[in-house]
Amino acid sequence: MNPIWLGVDPGLAIVGWAILEEAPMGEPLIIDCGTIETAKELTTPERLLEIEKDISELLQEFQPQHIAIEMPFFGRSIKAAGGVLQAFGVINLVCYRDTGILPVYLHQSSWKCHLGNGKAKKKDVADMIQVLFGLESLPIDDSVDAIGIGYAGLCGLRNNIS
Template identity: 65%
Template sequence: MSELKCLGIDPGLSIIGWALLTGDESEHPHLMDYGTIETKKQLSTPERLLIIETDMVDLIRELQPSLIAIEMPFFSREIKAAGGVLQALGIINLVCYRERKIIPILLHQSSWKGHLGNGRAKKAEVAFMVQSLFDLPNLPINDTVDAIGIAYAAFCGLRNYIS
């Protein structure tokens, strides 16, 4: 059986969290790396999207994932950032397909969090679950925590079949 390299992505316009898990599908995965891609709010949206595209291309070329999972954002009507996040999501989708011919798995927040044990978990609770799963002494409570959870759920086979 070949090694699975699963890239989890928590999309955003300001901050994109990412995490790479590797391993045999029949075993517990290893957390290989994680981080963020950040853009400055002072820049125009097109400038920020260009940074996201460039950084995502570099990341995907470096990590060479075989599977990519992205959280599908959910917005209430009051969220002003929805347009920017959805544009960033489009760029991420484009790069995944152009660079690796991968159509990302889109996961609802409640489903990947539910896979960790609580579909309504706050970020600190997700961090605790991720720390326990991967025996991590310290983990920054930021967008990388969600990316690790997204990657883990997809690595374990979770699919929402969102098109």
């Protein structure tokens, strides 16, 4: 069996996730991808609990051997920072608790550079992923970023963040 990677784009409202399988020859395969969405009307702890449950289910279903997570970065806009950082912490905790895996943490600009453009917008990332994996169509949502994150980790990109 080829190694399985989980790529994660963390967030409180939306968590993007993707499962990729390494291929001994050629490009890896996208096994599945999607989003975990939490309702705004829920309290932050309720949203974090939902993320914890859903990530745990993904880990159990796909049993990845490797995990890559985008490290949140906040420039001028830090309004959503608290929620995203809490979600990142829960995802990090669940991954380690459920699998014993220390995730690879990647900066947004580095995994996007790996795809060809460090400042790419979501549509650009989707276009690059489509070409790279030979896909006819791809939803333009947070799962696209998770595919890029997982792919960069699978290809060996590391930011040495601990």
